Amino acid sequence: MLVIGSGPAGAAAAFFIPYLSEGRLSVLSLEKLDRNFAKYHRMCGEAVSRAAFDTLAPLEPHAVEFTIRRAVEHWPGDITIETEAQGYVLDRPRFLTHVMDMARKEGCHTEVGAAVEVGRDENGYMVRTRDGRRFGARFLVGADGWNSLVRRTFFPGGPRLLWAEQFVLAERSEEDAMHFFYDERYRGGYRWVFPHRSGSRVGFTRGADERPKCLERHGRPIPYAYGGTVMGNACLIGDAGGQANPITFGGIRIGMMAARMVAESLAKGDLADYARRWPRSPYASPVYIKAFETLQGMDNEELYRSVRPFRDGYGRMAGLRALLNGRRYLGLYRAYDLGAKWGW
Ligand SMILES: Cc1cc2nc3c(=O)[nH]c(=O)nc-3n(C[C@H](O)[C@H](O)[C@H](O)COP(=O)(O)OP(=O)(O)OC[C@H]3O[C@@H](n4cnc5c(N)ncnc54)[C@H](O)[C@@H]3O)c2cc1C
DSSP: OEEEOOSHHHHHHHHHHHHHTTTSSOOEEEESOSTTHHHHHTSSOOEEEHHHHHHSTTOOOOSEEEEEEEEEEEETTTEEEEEEEEEEEEOHHHHHHHHHHHHHHTTOEEEEOOEEEEEEETTEEEEEETTSOEEEESOEEEOOOTTOHHHHHHSSSOOEEEEEEEEEESSOOOTTEEEEEEOGGGTTOEEEEEEETTEEEEEEETTSOOOOOOSEEEEEEEEEOOOOOEETTEEEOGGGGTOOOTTTOOOHHHHHHHHHHHHHHHHTTOTHHHHHHGGGSTTSOTHHHHHHHHHHTOOHHHHHHHHGGGTTOSSHHHHHHHHHTOGGGHHHHHHHHHHHHHOO
């Protein structure tokens, strides 16, 4: 197996493929970044739910920087809703390094090099790196991020891109909370404020016309709404497959879960099983995309109307009030509910 990319999706594949096949399947992991690996992977909220690790066992939360206990939503009309949210802000580069160490213990071989060409040959797939090396394998796993070479070479079309910007600020934010600010200027998205080792990190969808005074600025697209999973013996996982969640903007757990599903399918000798199971999983539900499209068309007045039933919190009474609010927002409520459980 050749896995291109060792971000969350690729690192999980590098670990789970030998682990779940009990060493029967050997893996070569190819990652283009060496010195800049940490810089690239810090461009992220680095938030992962506690529930993610129930589904990713035996991987455990590692390099935890903050333990999250609350999510605080701020809506137009001065509505503030606080809920319990158990999770972590990780030091993502250190977490990934740890997962790759576990992968190497399972027998994974690692190489640093940028894939510049992928193609078919008599043995399956071949990959050529910028410095002229060639690697071959029977199966190819594209975990090479939003601009995936594997996707562009073997799969039709591409995902939609949601451009996100993030700023690291010196001002501290609450260390156990994630804050979300909803407003029409975020065009279906929101502004997030998470704790950061240097103070806080603030992010939002590009175009919101905000430039906080910052220590660092990051920007990268979040790819979503793409159905390609398997083509021949090649497959896509994580951002390469446009699998990020457009409601939560989460992609770490999702890419790692796709990797796990690929590993389970390969261990059974049936990669097509991943293509069948992934679209039916709660990570890939079409409700997220529909809800995001609805949100993109909503102004502050409508955002307020949609959330008004929950102004005192998300209890049973609020649920009944929401039903009385009409069917209009039911898809949205369902996406929020699923997103909170599976989307980070
Ligand atoms: C601002 C922002 C904040 C976010 N916050 C969160 C968050 O808090 N929680 C969350 O769950 N998600 C978050 N996300 C989404 C998350 O970062 C991505 O969904 C996740 O990184 C996807 O992982 P991946 O492994 O698929 O891709 P990537 O993390 O992009 O990793 C791809 C890897 O492939 C390598 N690669 C690429 N091309 C090649 C090549 N040709 N040859 C060899 N190697 C290659 C890259 O160097 C990289 O290491 C955020 C995204 C953004 C933009």
